[in-house]
Amino acid sequence: MNTTTAPRLSPQTLSNAFEALATRFKRDFFTSQAQREQHTHTTTWIAPQLPDAVVLARSVADIQDLVRICARYHVPIIPFGAGTSLEGQVNAPLGGICLDLREMNRxxxxxxxxxxxxxxxxxxxxxxxxxxxxxxxxxxxxxxxxxxxxxxxxxxxxxxxxxxxxxxxxxxxxxxxxxxxxxxxxxxxxxxxxxxxxxxxxxxxxxxxxxxxxxxxxxxxxxIPQSIAAASCSFGSVKGACDATILAIQTGIPLARIELLNAAQVAACNAYSKLNLPLTPLLLLEFHGSEAEVAEQSAAFAEIAKDCGGSAFEWTTRAEDRTKLWQARHDAYWAAAAIRPGSRPMSTDVCVPISRLADCVSETEQDIERFKLIAPIVGHVGDGNFHCLMLCDVNDPDEVQRGHEFVHQLAERAHRMGGTCTGEHGIGQGKQAYLVPELGPEAIEAMRAVKTALDPQNIFNPGKIILPA
Structure with missing residues (x-):
């Protein structure tokens, strides 16, 4: 595994902390290379930075005792859940202890x-x-x-x-x-x-x-809603799909789900999830409520879709088919990754006011062509949030650089449109550079003051969101 180096704790400090942790946690304390690598292996494109050890917590008392020991020796603590974060949140740039919380699952x-x-x-x-x-x-x-x-x-x-x-x-x-x-x-x-x-x-x-x-x-x-109906609706362009979404939100249709897949992402999902969706920009929709409410909502959206160049709905009526459709949407990351075996997916997201969604997605598609990237688009477009899944050859420095420049341009575009550099992935390590442009230096100073007040030793997941002044 390719790892990056970072300043580590002194050997004596680590030795003292390890002795205390081994005494307290016994078989739930791990220092093997395999365990340490496992706890930085996530879906992020950021190079892993290994913790010095892993502790498996089974109770609140375990967490409390770990924090007290780590505070005594000034050892960082990096919380770990399922390892699905996308912006380096579980990396350990200063070493320390990875706190695995998966056994606290009741x-x-x-x-x-x-x-x-x-x-x-x-x-x-x-x-x-x-x-x-x-x-x-x-x-x-x-x-x-x-x-x-x-x-x-x-x-x-x-x-x-x-x-x-x-x-x-x-x-x-x-x-x-x-x-x-x-x-x-x-x-x-x-x-x-x-x-x-x-x-x-x-x-x-x-x-x-x-x-x-x-x-x-x-x-x-x-x-659980009395009635649930899911459908797909294809469009001649991403702009048409976005325009239909904007009108649906502005007219108050209480959509439960409205997801955009551009043609590249549809093709990926078809291949990965064994579907047969039309190879055009697509909206996946779901309506919740009573049978009458669902019928009313779907009819209202169908009229909007028609006006924006959308097709007639393809309904998914059986529960198992609906589950398969949404599982395909949830598997979009892996479907995109399968387009180019051996590549490393670089996933990024932004969120803009709904009125700017069509412009933002359209300009982003132009950037994908300009930077010569493979980057399917998928998004929770009902709230102006979408993702790009770039597939870069990690052995091609020029392509990786183009990927980073694309991310930079996308974040700047979101800011210009009154949006945010991340709708749901978080800042982690990957988007720290965009916090000041988004919120201003005064807000960052306020965040640092909060961090200092609650974590004066800087032991809680250091190196994430904001860096020390």
Whole structure:
């Protein structure tokens, strides 16, 4: 594995910390090369930077004790969930301990009458929904990967359902977080709203583990809709598909999902997922509600699509076919990667105001041609968010450089259009350069002040989001 080097802790400091950790965690403390590499092997294009060791946490007490030991020796802690992050969030640029939270995967309580549940951070979205299904409930946030809920909160993730159900920011009611001295912060309650004090819950959502370690989460749930209908609608151009999306949002159609695939991504999904979708820009749609509501929503969108050059709907009526269609969408990353075996996918995302979506996607397609890249486009276009999956030959420095320049141009374009350099991937290491242009130096100084106040030793996932002044 190709790894990068970084300043490490002194051998004596590591030795002392390792002795304390081995005594406390025994068989849940690992220092082998294989374990360390496994915990930096993610879907990111950024070169891995290995931790010095890995600790497997099974309880809140484990997290507290790890934090206290690491604080004593000033050892960095890098939280790890499913390893699906895209911007280097689980890299260890200063070494330290990777905290694996996957064994903390229990549903602690389900309050069906209140539409909420309490969970541990290592549970994945699919496992949570399997636990909820028999009670007629589901958790709607669904990024492409089967990520852990702790990781999803830490990157402020969203997914195909965001247009109707919001992002992680909208669906986490409260957190318990282990702070730098090992004590626990409770950020909120199960109440659906509160005006009590600072909003600490949202401070930690999107913090990428840089302010503390999430150890418990209270989540908002939804009832499984009475009726669900999915369809695909092809267009003569990406602009037509985007225009239809914009009109649907502006007219208030309560779409549950509306996903854009350009022709290159459709071809990739057809090959990878054994589908037979038309090889044109495509919208994948889903409608939720009563049977009457679903019929009304779909009819309203069909009229808009027709006016924008869209085809008649291709309906997916059976539940198993609908599942296959959306699984193909969730597998878009791997489908794109399969276009060019041996390449390294470089995934990036931006989000712009919905009124600028068509312009942003169209200009991005022009850039793909200009930079001579293979880069399928897929997006949660109902909220102005889309992804480019560049397939670069890592052995071709010129092509890799063109890929980086493309990412830079895309981020700058999003900023010019009043948008953000990342809608859901987070900043991590990969997009730190775009924070100041997006928010201004004063905002970054405020972030540094928050980081210093909550993590004065800089042990929580250092080197992510913001760098020391």
């Amino acid at each position: 549903v602690l309580a389900v309050h069906a009458e209140d539409l909420d549940c309490v969970i541990e951070p290592g549970i994945t979205r699919k496992t949570l929904n399997e636990n909820l299904r028999d009670q007629g409930l589901f958790f709607p946030i669904d990024p492409g990967a089967d990520a852990t809920l702790g990781g999803m909160a830490s990157t402020r993730a969203s997914g195909t359902n965001a247009v109707r159900y919001g992002t992680m920011r909208d669906n986490v009611l409260a957190l318990k977080v282990v702070r730098g001295d090992g004590e626990i912060i409770t950020t909120g309650t199960r109440a659906k709203k509160s005006s009590a004090g600072y909003d600490l819950t949202h401070l930690f959502i999107g913090a990428e583990g840089t302010l503390g370690i999430i150890c418990e989460m209270t989540m908002r749930l939804r009832g």
